[in-house]
Amino acid sequence: MAREFKLPDVGEGVAEGELVRWLVDEGDTVTEDQPVAEVETDKAQVEVPAPVNGTVRTLHWDEGDIVPVGDLFVTFDVEGEAPEPADDEEATEDEGESDEAAASATSEASGRTFAPPSVRKLARELGVDLDSVEGTGPSGRVTEGDVRAAAEGGEEAAEPASESKSATQRVSGDEPASAGGAAGGQEAAGREKTLAAPATRGVARELGVDINDVPAVEQREGEAFVTAEAVQAYAEGGQAAQGEAAAGGPDREFAEGGETTQPYRGIRRTIGEAMAESKYTAPHVTHHDTAVIDNLVKTRAKLKARAEAEDVKLTYMPFVMKAVVAALKEFPILNSELREAEDEIAVKQDYNIGVAVATDAGLMVPVVKHVDQKSMLEIADDMNELVAKARDRSISREEMQGGTFSITNFGAIGGEYATPIINYPETAILGLGAIDERPVAEDGEVRAAKTLPLSLSIDHRVVDGAEAAQFTNRVMEYLSDPELLLLE
Amino acid sequence: MVVGDISTGTEVAIVGAGPGGYVAAIRAGQLGLDVTLVEKDAYGGTCLNYGCIPSKAMITASDVAHEAGSAEEMGVYADPEVDVAEMVDWKDGVVDQLTGGVEKLCKANGVNLVEGRAEFAGGDKLRVVHGGDGQGSETIEYEHAVVSTGSRPIEVPGFEFDGEHVIDSRQALAMDDLPESIVVVGAGYIGMELSTVFAKLGVDVTVVEMLDDMLPQYGEALTRPVRKRAEELGIDVHYGLAADSWEESGDGIVVAAEDEDGDTTEFETDKVLVAVGRQPVTDTLNLEAVGLEPNDDGRLETDHEGRTDVENVFAIGDVAPGPMLAHKASKEGQVVAEVIAGEPAAMDYQAVPAAVFTDPEIATVGLTEDEAAEQGFEPAVGKFPFNASGRALTTGESDGFVQVVADEESGFILGAQIVGPEASELIAEFGLAVEMGATLEDVASTIHTHPTLAEASMEAAEHALGHAIHTLNR
Numbered sequence: 001m002a003r004e005f006k007l008p009d010v011g012e013g014v015a016e017g018e019l020v021r022w023l024v025d026e027g028d029t030v031t032e033d034q035p036v037a038e039v040e041t042d043k044a045q046v047e048v049p050a051p052v053n054g055t056v057r058t059l060h061w062d063e064g065d066i067v068p069v070g071d072l073f074v075t076f077d078v079e080g081e082a083p084e085p086a087d088d089e090e091a092t093e094d095e096g097e098s099d100e101a102a103a104s105a106t107s108e109a110s111g112r113t114f115a116p117p118s119v120r121k122l123a124r125e126l127g128v129d130l131d132s133v134e135g136t137g138p139s140g141r142v143t144e145g146d147v148r149a150a151a152e153g154g155e156e157a158a159e160p161a162s163e164s165k166s167a168t169q170r171v172s173g174d175e176p177a178s179a180g181g182a183a184g185g186q187e188a189a190g191r192e193k194t195l196a197a198p199a200t201r202g203v204a205r206e207l208g209v210d211i212n213d214v215p216a217v218e219q220r221e222g223e224a225f226v227t228a229e230a231v232q233a234y235a236e237g238g239q240a241a242q243g244e245a246a247a248g249g250p251d252r253e254f255a256e257g258g259e260t261t262q263p264y265r266g267i268r269r270t271i272g273e274a275m276a277e278s279k280y281t282a283p284h285v286t287h288h289d290t291a292v293i294d295n296l297v298k299t300r301a302k303l304k305a306r307a308e309a310e311d312v313k314l315t316y317m318p319f320v321m322k323a324v325v326a327a328l329k330e331f332p333i334l335n336s337e338l339r340e341a342e343d344e345i346a347v348k349q350d351y352n353i354g355v356a357v358a359t360d361a362g363l364m365v366p367v368v369k370h371v372d373q374k375s376m377l378e379i380a381d382d383m384n385e386l387v388a389k390a391r392d393r394s395i396s397r398e399e400m401q402g403g404t405f406s407i408t409n410f411g412a413i414g415g416e417y418a419t420p421i422i423n424y425p426e427t428a429i430l431g432l433g434a435i436d437e438r439p440v441a442e443d444g445e446v447r448a449a450k451t452l453p454l455s456l457s458i459d460h461r462v463v464d465g466a467e468a469a470q471f472t473n474r475v476m477e478y479l480s481d482p483e484l485l486l487l488e
Numbered sequence: 489m490v491v492g493d494i495s496t497g498t499e500v501a502i503v504g505a506g507p508g509g510y511v512a513a514i515r516a517g518q519l520g521l522d523v524t525l526v527e528k529d530a531y532g533g534t535c536l537n538y539g540c541i542p543s544k545a546m547i548t549a550s551d552v553a554h555e556a557g558s559a560e561e562m563g564v565y566a567d568p569e570v571d572v573a574e575m576v577d578w579k580d581g582v583v584d585q586l587t588g589g590v591e592k593l594c595k596a597n598g599v600n601l602v603e604g605r606a607e608f609a610g611g612d613k614l615r616v617v618h619g620g621d622g623q624g625s626e627t628i629e630y631e632h633a634v635v636s637t638g639s640r641p642i643e644v645p646g647f648e649f650d651g652e653h654v655i656d657s658r659q660a661l662a663m664d665d666l667p668e669s670i671v672v673v674g675a676g677y678i679g680m681e682l683s684t685v686f687a688k689l690g691v692d693v694t695v696v697e698m699l700d701d702m703l704p705q706y707g708e709a710l711t712r713p714v715r716k717r718a719e720e721l722g723i724d725v726h727y728g729l730a731a732d733s734w735e736e737s738g739d740g741i742v743v744a745a746e747d748e749d750g751d752t753t754e755f756e757t758d759k760v761l762v763a764v765g766r767q768p769v770t771d772t773l774n775l776e777a778v779g780l781e782p783n784d785d786g787r788l789e790t791d792h793e794g795r796t797d798v799e800n801v802f803a804i805g806d807v808a809p810g811p812m813l814a815h816k817a818s819k820e821g822q823v824v825a826e827v828i829a830g831e832p833a834a835m836d837y838q839a840v841p842a843a844v845f846t847d848p849e850i851a852t853v854g855l856t857e858d859e860a861a862e863q864g865f866e867p868a869v870g871k872f873p874f875n876a877s878g879r880a881l882t883t884g885e886s887d888g889f890v891q892v893v894a895d896e897e898s899g900f901i902l903g904a905q906i907v908g909p910e911a912s913e914l915i916a917e918f919g920l921a922v923e924m925g926a927t928l929e930d931v932a933s934t935i936h937t938h939p940t941l942a943e944a945s946m947e948a949a950e951h952a953l954g955h956a957i958h959t960l961n962r
Contacts, residue, residue, distance in 0.1 A: 088814075114900050117836070124832035139898035139926040230534030 003052050007039070007073040010048060014041040016068045018266065019061050023047070028056045029470075037387040038073060040068070040266070044400070045393040053079040066265075115142035126151040195220055200228040207235040267362045278424035282459035286419040286431075287468040291452045292440055297484045307377060316435065316452075317355065318379040319485070321409060324430060325351045325371045325479035326488045328405060331471040334428040335404050338462050345462055354403035355383055355425055357390045358413075364390040365423055367403040372488075411435065416453040427462045430475070431455035452479060496600075498524040500828055501614050501630035503606045503773070506533020508805030509636035510590050515825035517597030524628055525594060526616055532587040533638050535814040538658035541586060543678075546661055546685050547845050554938045556690035562884065570689055573664050593623035602626065607774035610634075612800065632800045635788060636821065638767040639806035639887075644673060645761050646733045653741050654734065657682060666751065669756035671743045673731040675702040677844040679763035680714065684847050687721040689904040695725040696745050696754050697898055698764075702727075706850055706891030710907045713887040714846045729753060733759055768807040785809070791833045794824040802828070816840045824883050839903065841919045843912035848888050851915035854903025854922040857893050866896040870928070870952025872944045874908040876959050879939040885909040890944040892918065892928070894952055899927035901949075910941050917945050928952050 010017055017039035018458040026035045035047035035054070058075040061067050113131050117125070119142055125131045125145060134149045135142035191212045196204070204211040214234045216224030264272065296319060307314035328335040328351060336347045352373040354365040366386035371379055389395040406423040411434035433453030440449040454475065458468045478484050500516050502509045505527035513525040523673045530537045556568045564925075573860045576785055595599060604616040609627060641656040643649060649656050657678050675697035687693045695718075702718075702725065703711045716726060729745040732752065743755045763877045768786045775781060775788075778798055783789055788796050788803035796803050802824040805817030819837060826833035841853035860867040873889045874880035888908025904918035921931055931949035936942050950956040 112838075114898075116924045120836045121832070124834060124836075127832075139900060139927055139932075243929075371638075 002057060003054065003076045003078050004072055005051055005074045005076060007048070007067050007069050007071055009069050010039055010041055010046045015068060016048075016066050017041045018064050019063055019067050020045060021063050022059055024050075024056050026056050026059055029054060030054060030076070030306065039286060040393065044395060044397050046396075048073070050074075050076065052076055055079075062368075113142060114140065115147075119144050119147055123147045152169055191216075191224055196231075197228070200226060200231060203228045204231045207231060209235050221432065240242045242391035267364075271362050274424065277423050278422050282422055282424060282427075283461060284419065284422060284457050285460045285465060285468065286455055286457045287465065287472055288417050289454050289455075289469075289472050289476060290438070291454060291479040292449050293435065293452050293479050294450050295487075296479050296482045297435070297450045298433045303376070307380065310377060310487050312377050312380050313384055314376070314380050316432075317383060317407070317409065318376050318429070319479065319482060320432060321353050321355075321368065321371050321379055321383075322376060322488060323475050323482075324353065326406065326478055326485065327471050327474035329372070331467055332476055333463055333467060334397045334458065334471055336427045336462060337404075337425045339425075340428065348404040350402070350404055352402050352404045354400075354426075355387065356408035356423075357387050359391050359393070363394065364395065364400060365403065365406055366390050366395055366399055367401065369402065391421075405429070407432065411453070417455050419457055422457055422459055428460045428468075428471075429457050431457070490781070495627040495629065496524070496616050497629045498600065499631045499636065499701060500524070500825070501526065501606070501628050501632070502634040502636060503603070503614070504533060504638055504805075505531045505590070505594075505601075505638060506638045506805060506817065507535045507577055507814040508638070508821040509533065509634065510594060510821075512634050512636065512804060512821030512825045513594055513733060514597045514935060515822045515920075516783045516828060517594070517599045519825060519829035519831070519893060520827055521825070522600075523598070524600040524602055524630070525603060526606040526614070526628070529605070530587060531590045531594070531601075532583075534640075534658075536586050536590065538661065540814055542579050542583055542661045543657070543681055543685075544845060545582050546575070547681060548574045549578065550688040551847075559884070572664075572666050572689070576662060576664070579661070579665045598639075602628070607768060608777040609774070613615070619896055623698055630800075632802065633778075634821075634824055634828075635773065635796075635801065635803040635807055636805045636817065637769040637807050638817075639768050639812055641762070642765045644762050644764055647673065647731060647760065649762070652759075653668055654760050654762060655880045657761070657763050667764040668692060669694070669740075669759075671731075671755050671757045671758045671760045672698060673743075673760060673762045674724060674764040675699075675727075676763065677703060677766060677846070679761070680718070680846045681844065682761060682763065683718070683723050684721065687718075687723050688847075693721075693723045694757065695723060696729045696731050696743070696861060697725065697727050698730045698753070700727045703846075703850065703889040706844075706852065706905075707856070710850055710852075710905055713843075713848050713907050714850065716887065717847050726753070731760070731762070766806065766812055770807055783809075791950035792836070793827045794820050794835065795827070811840055811842060813840060813842060837855050837923065841915050848885060848908045849906075849911035850908045851911035853915050853919045855893055856903060856905060860893050860902050861896070861939040865902060867902070868894045868899075868928070868952045870894075870948040870950065872951055872956065872959055873945060874948040876943070876946050876947075877939075877941060879941050879943070880909055882939070885899065890914065890948040892931070892945070892948045892952055894928045894949075898938040899929055899953075901928060901931065904945075908941070908944075914941055914945060928959075 007017065020038040020040050022037050024030055030036060030053070032049040032051065032053050033049040037045055037048045039048050041130045053356065054076040055164050056074060057077050060072050060074065067073060096320045114135065114348050115130055119129060123146055128150045129145050130142060133142050133146050135412045136141040137187055138423050194211050196211055201211060204214070209231055211226060211231065214226045214231050215226050217230050218225050296316070299314060300314065300319060332347050335351065338345050350370060352367050352369045352372045356363060366389065368379060368382045374382065386395065386399060389399065403423060403426060405426055406429045408420050408429060409432045410418050411432045415435050416433040420429045422429045433455070433456070435450060435452050438451045439446050439450045440451065454472055456468055456472050495551045499522040499675035502513050502523065502525045505513070505525050508529060509525060513523050516523045536542065553568045553570050556564070570736055591601065602616055604618040604626065606614045606616045609615040612630055614628045614633065616628060616631060618624055618626065635823045647654050651659050660682050662962045666689055669692035672683045672693060672695045675695050679695060680702060681696055682694045691774070697724050702715055726745070732746045732838040734741050737756065740756060740758045741760065743757060743760050745753050745755070768782070769786065770782045770786060778801055780788060780796055780798055780801065787809050788807055790796055790803050794802045794804055794808065804824055806812040808820060814943045820835065822833055822834045839854035841848060841851065841852040855863065857867045857869050869891060871889055871891045875886040877886065880886040885908070888906070888911070890908070891905045892901060893903045901918065903922060904915060906914050928949045932946060932953055934946065936946045947956045947958055951959060951961060954961050
């Protein structure tokens with residue numbers, strides 16, 4: 001018997017996921033819980049397991065597609081039951097649905113959406129499909145507010161599948177060879193072997209072009225040879241073609257000189273929404289100061305070798321985290337969350353420090369849990385592992401949740417001061433500038449000292465400027481004199 | 489009245505001024521549309537003139553007479569004398585008041601009223617033939633047409649209505665004097681309502697039903713109090729008999745009915761009332777001219793906006809699919825008027841309530857327990873008997889019960905079935921509950937006036953939740 005497998009809610013309440021790749025082919029035998037696909041949701045990449053033992057009959061989507069949760073994903077032939085003839089599609093579907101009707105929640109099974117007549121009318125007026133609205137009223141009844149919210153967030157919600165599919169193809173920087181090649185009238189050459197200078201290969205990688213797809217400039221030693229210019233031309237051909245394709249759409253106006261668009265969705269959109277929520281909710285104040293850290297530099301240099309012996313890469317971050325936690329214990333109000341609806345400020349007992357990480361897909365903030373209970377090496381080890389997971393997108397949602405205070409190390413790329421945005425609903429975030437030699441005036445003299453610029457943003461509803469300054473002073477004290485951390 | 493053939497134009501032409509058509513006309517008028525309403529007979533249609541309203545008037549009048557004469561238990565001794573002609577006059581007065589009101593409302597909303605029988609003439613035109621000789625005809629060019637021609641009683645072969653011996657429900661409600669006996673063919677809601685009226689007025693009533701149950705769509709539990717009451721009233725009900733033929737015999741007639749084995753039973757009676765159902769009226773419309781054809785039920789298929797297969801032709805009420813009920817027709821009338829005016833209206837109701845004005849009344853809305861289970865719900869059912877209701881006992885009518893069906897998990901109320909006093913009024917609360925997506929908790933937590941019959945609805949909801957006060961929670 002066939003089992004129609006719909007894409008489950010792979011995160012918490014996510015509406016869709018991007019099918020990154022299939023891990024099985026049609027006809028493959030699978031066992032229950034064997035991963036069949038990798039799907040990327042708003043913040044994490046997950047593996048979707050097979051629900052049954054059997055064989056894969058149909059994979060219903062292509063890699064790169066955005067698949068709405070609840071849409072038919074894979075059809076399996078369940079083991080031990082004779083597969084039905086493939087042309088018996090309709091019967092198969094019917095059966096799958098009735099099976100599911102029996103199994104799933106009653107209200108869904110009946111397909112009825114509960115909403116008062118006034119709300120149903122409003123939905124028609126606003127062009128909202130009532131069945132797609134998630135009700136927040138008693139027992140899940142759809143309210144007026146639900147319909148209005150759906151209407152406002154509606155543009156992309158309205159036609160998720162078709163809209164997003166084309167949008168994804170437009171920006172598929174990962175495989176412009178196929179997208180650009182086809183659209184631009186340039187055939188992807190698709191060779192197995194290509195001769196090119198290392199610099200040319202670098203250009204190809206930079207532009208996301210598969211060098212084997214670039215039309216050959218000439219033959220050398222019987223093999224295709226490609227230049228950097230050829231790679232560039234091929235990439236541009238693709239881009240121009242994308243521009244044309246986009247311009248072909250109705251009522252789109254492009255700035256002179258052209259523009260390319262990319263969809264605002266997925267991780268980018270999640271980041272954007274989180275930033276907007278934080279900045280528009282919490283009045284930010286950023287306090288700046290500079291820690292003189294000659295001693296820390298020496299200490300770290302000394303400990304680094306020891307850490308390496310234990311296979312741990314020791315950066316400055318664990319020291320900052322330790323210093324922050326020590327200071328938070330003294331000023332716990334910075335380790336808090338304002339719950340406006342409940343008229344209360346929750347001061348956290350845990351010291352879970354989020355570390356902002358720039359990844360290819362965008363900003364992520366993995367959380368090192370219980371920093372106060374861990375040794376410097378444990379912190380370093382945990383953090384390194386989480387950062388690596390964030391970079392290769394294997395990090396789980398849980399590993400990015402539960403933070404009580406965050407640190408962002410923009411100085412790793414450069415710069416001194418910034419105005420970090422709080423990782424809401426946390427109350428404070430510490431930004432680290434680049435550690436460098438800077439002039440420091442001491443006892444009437446200017447000397448070159450290793451310094452670390454600090455930028456502490458606080459939610460001024462909860463924390464006042466004086467507390468921010470005192471907290472920063474304490475952090476600086478620990479960083480200037482790291483031996484103090486031995487007491488922690 | 490205009491003589492000769494003239495031509496007018498209108499934005500909305502509505503054919504039939506029953507509870508579907510006149511409501512559509514008034515709403516369209518309210519929305520600023522130019523509306524023409526064509527009626528061949530009487531404003532208000534069957535419902536106001538020959539159906540719902542006059543039958544309810546006669547039911548009430550016969551109840552008064554019957555109750556007055558059968559209240560010895562309460563210490564009331566009376567032997568009411570009934571003048572049926574006066575009773576019918578009173579009923580006609582009620583009907584006139586209502587139909588006059590409909591005409592006035594139409595005019596007040598700018599509806600052009602045209603008398604005559606309309607048929608499609610092709611090219612977005614209706615031809616209206618005026619009644620009477622030499623009245624001529626008229627052509628109405630429309631942008632949108634609404635078909636609301638309603639239904640007529642089904643004739644049983646061999647029982648053509650003659651108004652004297654073989655009558656339909658309309659004629660039954662307009663008698664000058666009562667027969668001594670009557671045979672009613674059909675134990676559906678019309679047959680049973682009228683049988684009850686006649687029995688209460690002292691007529692010897694025999695019901696002949698082809699199927700083996702009374703009001704079969706409602707099920708055994710709901711109809712049991714009605715069957716019991718019919719028996720008490722002396723109504724003689726025969727199941728499994730098909731009326732076959734009749735012939736005059738002396739002062740009266742003899743009706744022959746056949747069972748499935750071909751055995752014939754004969755009934756001597758004064759009159760035979762045929763009430764076996766109603767059929768949609770589409771044959772007078774010349775539908776071919778507009779390219780429409782009725783389905784196998786004789787109805788015009790419509791979409792969720794009431795639109796037929798022809799873009800600018802709508803159908804509502806008994807000629808459209810669904811139960812033949814005035815309130816359903818009215819709702820559809822409102823929806824199509826709004827759709828024509830460009831508003832985002834649709835037939836999005838969850839349930840159409842229905843009532844049978846037998847003794848006691850039966851009323852339902854939404855899903856039964858079985859239907860809920862079929863649709864994939866886990867039904868939770870609560871029931872409250874009227875013999876546990878203080879108010880019911882004080883009216884002397886304590887047969888029956890209120891039953892509510894909800895979704896076990898969410899508590900959403902899916903339907904209700906009531907048999908008992910004022911069931912037709914009580915069902916409205918559950919109609920609102922079903923449309924609102926109200927839960928058992930919502931109804932159970934609402935304070936209901938004491939002492940009233942409506943408390944039974946609250947108790948039924950509490951019963952479904954397992955904590956009714958005045959009945960055992962099993």
